[in-house]
Amino acid sequence: MASFSDFETEEPELAARVRRSFDAHAHKYLATLRRDGSPRISGIEMHFVAGEPWLAGMPGSVKFTDLRRDPRFALHSGSPDPEGFDADAKLSGRATQVTDADERRSYAAAAGIPPGDMGFDLYRVDLDQAVLVALDDEKSALIVSSWRPGRGVARTRRT
Template identity: 45%
Template sequence: MTLSWADFHAAEPEFADAVRARFGRFRHHVLATLRADGSPRLTGLEGDFRAGELWLGMMYGSRKARDLRRDPRFSLHANPGPGDDMAGGDVRVSGRAAEVTDPGALARYAAGAPEGSTPGRFHLFRAELTEAVRVHVEDPYIVFEVWHPGKRLRTVRRKDEDSTLHEDV
């Protein structure tokens, strides 16, 4: 089961807002795709949140686009930023990338690009989510929040010194 960003937000609005805010702290993030031989490929990407969707745009013919056309599974990890600043936690979303090929939809997307950065020929994928994860610190706990479509947000708090797990149900 996969859901659009809007569906994820409808299911878990506060969590979705926290995840999006973390992605919004930096422009560039890390996209994981699968190569033809099954090994992982990590590349930079600018995730774009527009019209209730998370969009993955990339250069025409890029290796990451070819990876996604062959196997749409992906994971997008938010840029952790410089130094120890992990404000907002460590965030990633995973799912399937649905390629957008309709010329009208591509033109509308390109028209919404910031001034001076209108793309020429490009690949565009809409993220269909299967998971969102956020890890952050609430002293004395490390907090793991995990969401999957059709399930409630799962929160686990762990104390490092005694490896005690406390799960919110």
């Protein structure tokens, strides 16, 4: 597992493109696992805070119930409509709930959340994969770039 900053250190250009894809849309899609192992897709507004992606939101959300039981997740950046498509991104790994008061206060301060508005669940993200799906320069093929910690980047061209 790795942090996003580890990814940026190993592959700065790819990490920047992945981050741009996530920053392009407020609404993202989070995949978690239900109690019976079936997938669940939930909307989430994920933001990078202090350079890292964090999952935060309303306490009691089923997506957070899923993550407390099984921390595996996949997060999709969202995509523009086909005529405006240039890239989208995915992150996957494990999400760990942050309950330490000092760490939550640090997150809130970095995110610009007032000290009295701490009524949210918070999860730190550890990555096992980052993927960018982008068009080539000629817009004739998809280039899938997949990074895994310690393995570097694998690229696949799909026409």
